Amino acid sequence: MRLSQDMIYYWLVKKLPVRFEKKSETEIRFKRPVFYEAALEISETVVIIDGDGLKTLIENRNHGANTLFLCTEKPSRSLKTIEGSVMVMDSAISAVSLFNYLQDVYNRFDQWDERLNQIYYENGSFQDLIDSCEPILSEQILLVDKKFQYTAYSKSIDNILNDSPFMDENKFSLPEVVNDFISDSSFQALYDLPDVFDYAMATTSGAEEMICRNFFDQSEYVGRFVIMLETNSADFVKIYVRTILIHLFITADKLYQKYQSFNLKEVALNSLREPLMHMLQFEQNSDEQWKKAAVENGWKETDHLQLIQFRSNTRYSKNVYTDYLSSEIENQWQGCVCLNFRERLLMLINLDQFKSANDKDFYRQLPYFLRDSLLIAGLSRGFSEVTDLRAAFEQTEIALDFGTRDQPMFWSYRFDDYAFGYLLKNSPGSFEMHQICSEKLLALRKYDAEKHTEYYKTLLTYFDCRLNAAAAAKKLYIHRSSFLSRLDRMEELFKINFDSNDELLYLGLSLLIMERN
Numbered sequence: 001m002r003l004s005q006d007m008i009y010y011w012l013v014k015k016l017p018v019r020f021e022k023k024s025e026t027e028i029r030f031k032r033p034v035f036y037e038a039a040l041e042i043s044e045t046v047v048i049i050d051g052d053g054l055k056t057l058i059e060n061r062n063h064g065a066n067t068l069f070l071c072t073e074k075p076s077r078s079l080k081t082i083e084g085s086v087m088v089m090d091s092a093i094s095a096v097s098l099f100n101y102l103q104d105v106y107n108r109f110d111q112w113d114e115r116l117n118q119i120y121y122e123n124g125s126f127q128d129l130i131d132s133c134e135p136i137l138s139e140q141i142l143l144v145d146k147k148f149q150y151t152a153y154s155k156s157i158d159n160i161l162n163d164s165p166f167m168d169e170n171k172f173s174l175p176e177v178v179n180d181f182i183s184d185s186s187f188q189a190l191y192d193l194p195d196v197f198d199y200a201m202a203t204t205s206g207a208e209e210m211i212c213r214n215f216f217d218q219s220e221y222v223g224r225f226v227i228m229l230e231t232n233s234a235d236f237v238k239i240y241v242r243t244i245l246i247h248l249f250i251t252a253d254k255l256y257q258k259y260q261s262f263n264l265k266e267v268a269l270n271s272l273r274e275p276l277m278h279m280l281q282f283e284q285n286s287d288e289q290w291k292k293a294a295v296e297n298g299w300k301e302t303d304h305l306q307l308i309q310f311r312s313n314t315r316y317s318k319n320v321y322t323d324y325l326s327s328e329i330e331n332q333w334q335g336c337v338c339l340n341f342r343e344r345l346l347m348l349i350n351l352d353q354f355k356s357a358n359d360k361d362f363y364r365q366l367p368y369f370l371r372d373s374l375l376i377a378g379l380s381r382g383f384s385e386v387t388d389l390r391a392a393f394e395q396t397e398i399a400l401d402f403g404t405r406d407q408p409m410f411w412s413y414r415f416d417d418y419a420f421g422y423l424l425k426n427s428p429g430s431f432e433m434h435q436i437c438s439e440k441l442l443a444l445r446k447y448d449a450e451k452h453t454e455y456y457k458t459l460l461t462y463f464d465c466r467l468n469a470a471a472a473a474k475k476l477y478i479h480r481s482s483f484l485s486r487l488d489r490m491e492e493l494f495k496i497n498f499d500s501n502d503e504l505l506y507l508g509l510s511l512l513i514m515e516r517n
Contacts, residue, residue: 001109001110002030002031002044003029003030003106003109004027004028004030005023005024005028005068006239006240007109007243008087009236010236010237010239010240011105012087012089015093016089016090016091016093017090018087018088020085020086020087021075021079021088022082024066024084024085030044030045031045032103033045033102033103035047035049035095035099036056038057038060042067043065043067045068046068046102047067047070048070048095048098049069049072050071050073051075054069054077054079055076058077065083065084066083066084067084067085068086068087070102071086071087071089072095072098073089075088109136113247115132116129116247116248116251119255120254125152125264126152126252129152129248130143130152130153130154131155133248134154137244139228139229139241140153140156140227140228141153141154141226141227141228142154142225142226142227142228143223143262144223145223145262145327146222146323147172147326148324149172149173149324172324172327172331191214191221194214194216195213196211196242196249197211197212197213198210198211199212210226210227210228211227211241213225213245213246215252215256217256217260222262223256225249227241266330268297271293271296271297273337274289275290276290276339276389277339279387280393282390287387290386298353299353301384303353304350304351304352304383305384305386306348306382306383307349307379307392307393307395307396308346308347308348308380308396309345309396309397309399309400310325310345310347310373310375310376310377311400312374312375322340325338326338329369334354335349335351335353346396351382366412370411370412371411376404376410376413377400377411377412378397378400378403378412378413379414380392380393380399380415381395381415395415396415398418398419399414399418400413402422424512424513425513425517427513428513428517436513437513438510441456441511443494444490447493447494455493458476458483458487458490459490459507460511461475461476463508463511469483469487
């Protein structure tokens with residue numbers, strides 16, 4: 001691997017006092033060092049040279065274009081005619097010692113570059129990429145995804161977390177940190193930057209400087225490399241860090257395009273996510289794709305599934321940051337996969353897998369999660385056929401719409417508790433009540449309005465009391481014989497047949513539809 005003059009300068013400063021006597025503005029990567037010889041081809045090469053060598057170089061008019069000269073002695077002549085860069089060692093060091101030191105530096109980078117390729121071709125992780133940087137970079141590296149989860153970071157970060165934690169046990173940014181970030185317009189602007197950029201964050205102890213590079217997938221931001229700089233880092237250090245980050249990013253970006261995720265666990269979940277999204281969108285051929293992904297992830301056809309939709313609790317001014325919550329949920333509950341569909345956050349949970357991985361009951365954990373996250377949830381009916389997924393989504397919508405209207409203080413709503421109400425509300429279809437409900441009941445209600453009678457109330461009470469005449473009469477504060485006379489009168493006026501099961505069912509449904517609408 002070839003190195004730039006700034007990379008070489010960075011490593012020489014670690015060894016001894018050194019300065020640029022002359023610095024070329026041309027960006028060149030140099031080959032390994034050699035000792036100066038007059039007849040040697042030295043283009044794009046690091047050349048170790050002493051005072052006599054410089055004199056010979058200038059006299060031979062081989063002015064070293066595109067060459068980096070490392071002088072072990074202070075030059076005694078003007079270097080204006082030399083076209084390349086010149087560094088001067090300001091303390092005594094032998095040419096051999098300098099040569100051996102630089103060979104070690106080049107070896108480090110060759111091994112690093114080889115390791116990067118190995119990680120890519122052998123399906124390594126992003127943590128492997130960051131760990132590989134340890135021999136060539138002392139600064140700490142973090143990889144944070146768009147969900148504010150730190151998916152990989154330098155091992156030395158653990159020491160900082162003990163004193164000043166900025167992530168939770170699942171490696172997510174703390175909620176207060178996330179809220180500060182997503183409400184900061186200047187921070188939001190960083191999501192669009194395509195190249196390496198500097199960022200300074202104000203803290204109580206001063207400004208924390210960092211160098212960053214965004215990841216994009218089809219022009220959409222998906223994550224970021226962050227390298228933390230030490231306080232008051234010199235400019236040459238920043239240049240070196242940027243150079244390392246640029247080279248590291250080449251492999252990291254290829255690895256992301258390969259996995260479509262920073263988290264290898266999420267890679268497996270993505271194989272489930274894709275066919276599930278196809279099913280929600282009624283796309284063909286998703287069933288076979290699902291079966292293959294399910295087998296790969298250990299999901300069985302007989303497993304019990306349930307779909308849950310999360311929404312912001314309207315009692316609190318809180319937005320549902322779906323990307324952040326998705327990873328938090330998937331880390332907290334094994335056996336679930338989150339989906340973002342129609343701007344809704346959905347969670348499909350495999351209840352059999354959850355039971356095998358956790359001692360606690362899911363339904364006992366859910367209320368605590370909802371309370372802490374200021375969310376409400378709509379729960380579908382349980383199912384095993386994944387082709388029922390779209391119906392399950394509709395069930396969560398119904399549960400939330402009906403539940404929040406009828407019991408706004410609840411945290412969760414089950415579809416089964418509101419299925420009958422939904423059935424009644426939608427049973428008329430596109431008809432108005434007067435177009436679908438029993439004509440006899442409509443005539444009875446009209447008669448009441450005109451004659452100031454109470455036949456409708458009498459009939460409604462009769463059905464409320466499960467067709468028990470004695471109970472209905474008691475509720476209406478009339479004698480049982482008076483109640484039976486009213487039934488006879490209704491039968492006579494409106495031709496109601498109280499002996500017909502079909503007619504009683506039609507009347508009962510019509511009453512419920514009219515009462516609930």
